[in-house]
Amino acid sequence: MSDHEDIGRLPVRKTYKLYVGGAFPRSESGRSYPVTATDGSLLAHAAQASRKDVRDAVVAARKAVAGWSGATAYNRGQVLYRVAEMLEGRREQFASEVAAAEGIPREQAAKQVDAATDRWVYYAGWADKFAQVAGSTDPVAGPYFAFSLPEPTGVVGVLAPQESSLLGLVSVLAPVLTTGNTAVVVASETRPLPAISLAEVLATSDLPGGVVNVITGVTAELAPWLASHRDVNALDLTGAAPGERAALQRAAAENVKRVYVPRDLDWQRDPGTSRLSPFVEIKTVWHPIGI
Amino acid sequence: MAPRFEYAPAPESRDIARLKPSYQIFVDGAFRDGSGESIKTINPADETPLAEVSEAGPSDVDDAVDSARRAFDGVWGRLPGRERGKYLFRIARAIQERARELAVLESLDNGKPIRESRDVDIPLAAAHFFYYAGWADKLSHAGFGAGPRPVGVAGQVIPWNFPLLMASWKLAPALACGNTVVLKPAETTPLSALVLAEILAAADLPPGVVNVLAGGPAIGAALVAHEGLDKVAFTGSTEVGRTIQRTLAGTGRRLTLELGGKAANIVFDDAPIDQAVEGIVNGIFFNQGQVCCAGSRLLVQESVADEIVTALQRRLSTLRVGDPLDKNTDVGAINSAAQLAKIRELSQSGEQEGARRWSPDCDLPDRGYWFAPTIFTDVSPANRIAREEIFGPVLSVLTFRTPAEAVEKANNTPYGLSAGVWTEKGSRILWMAQRLRAGVVWANTFNRFDPTAPFGGYKESGFGREGGRHGLEAYLDV
Incomplete structure (x- = not known):
């Protein structure tokens, strides 16, 4: 029985908004843009974020750094595992959204x-x-004990892959979080809806607000603000158009950001630790040994 | 003030350096005149010329990169690791054999005390190669996958504060991983790198594996922008590092940067005062403070601030400033007129902004570039001397009340290279170490370096690590 025949009940459609600081606001600019399926049919209107939204998201992400990076690794692992549990529970919803977004x-x-x-x-x-x-x-x-350990670099700006709306997104976001960073993610421009649904999963998974912030809109408009932002520590250029990478890298030099340019976009492949090491700092601590 | 002991002069002989009248660049396994200017490198301790140095021109950069490429494709990139390793062991041994000569040469060209070049710079340089x-x-056991490949040709630009040591930090991991290199030492301190080139040649290192180009900033800029490179490594100021990062944007070439710092050295009220004072002095006056990780901001807990400052003044009064070649010298010459001018300008700004300046009575030599050890108290975190890297023997003293305030103040800087913590309380050390945003945290010690220990910055102090297993990553295609 299709929706059209079920005259007894009108389905409730979802408004896709941004995810910033644990809340789901509209763009402060009031803008939205149509998101279409590969066949051109309208799926929804997504929020078209502005520079101000990017900046708000960075503020939220910075605020969340102390709590998330200071949580025990066991706790972070459990919170992230909880996200997987929520994903599994929404399998059918995501399958529909990914099918619609990617035309598969x-x-x-x-x-x-x-x-x-x-x-x-x-x-x-x-x-x-x-x-x-x-x-x-x-x-x-010498008579010293010295050890080195990875620490989160802080706030990471992530340009999510444009094609793979969920698997690609998860593949770039999860490694950033695992090591204790917080993230501002610019979702796929033309396929942003699964990213907002993922944000709903994150919002119900014990992940503290602000650890992940999801922005939708025009990547080429938003990415430069993220790249030049002085309170962003690292930038993942996965979703940047090849022609825009150089300008973004130049902007990132403003505060000597770590910039990650992926070489492998095959999301089926085992990623190993290739996406974990780019977003950590190695800290070395020395102490004398003596009596 | 403490009594001042009189010491008879105990100078190391400058003949040990075996200074030659002129030095040439090293390209494709041979020494030759560069196509740039010929300059005189001078002794900063007395402004006398040490030797004529033929500098590279743009065509030499091309030749050196071509040579390094040929060496990478033809020999070095294919050589079994075991054989590469034996070359490096040879180099380490040769540095040890010529350690005394290199130490005197380094002190002459740089102005640093012979005690430091002899006991720190040269032994550590050998240790890095070893x-x-x-x-x-x-390399298959280094955690970067099985059979990791080298990156290719590396351009490396190094600073003047630890000339031979920086050359070793850069060259040793690059060569161990199978890369070839074009190295540019700093314009004011080219000699030890050019003598290192003699050592490499004597070790029968195949031509082109390492090329050494003397030259100034223009040659450095030409090298890092060269399209024949696969990798650039730079140690120097954040300003130049940022420019290099922009230059390499979009090229796909790899980059590591080791840049400036403004380290906090934090002393709690329970710290052993005498040890802390020694650590503070070492932290800021080692190498005349011309150290990117120098503990240039002293954060003292308020209750012991007066005691620490008094003890510091007493200790500074016993520091021996003078002839770098004298084995009793604690503080040598500033490396260049330009650096001296920068230190003077920033120190003046400290006075103008209201901080209180203090230096011990010390007779500075009439000629050469000298700056007395200096302490500023009543420093506000907004003062330039509390924010900008001075790169000289100038300490800014600030105070704090709680551990949280110490962390807040220590991290309130765009830099993040190093930090120091002095306290007898173990749990507090680890608590502080966790929160300090710096690549190296020295607890109850300062300015310790070792080839097995990674070194590098957070934030605008750069990215990438040198030293240790972690130092391999920048030179492997991972």
């Missing part, structure tokens, strides 16, 4: 959702292991 |  058969979309959920589980498990893999004790030539 | 030599055939 529903079955194929469901596989993408499963892969995205599994990827989230993969990164959840890294939370309390990466420091052991990436850290070290340093056998210095 | 450490990375052993990695060359073990």
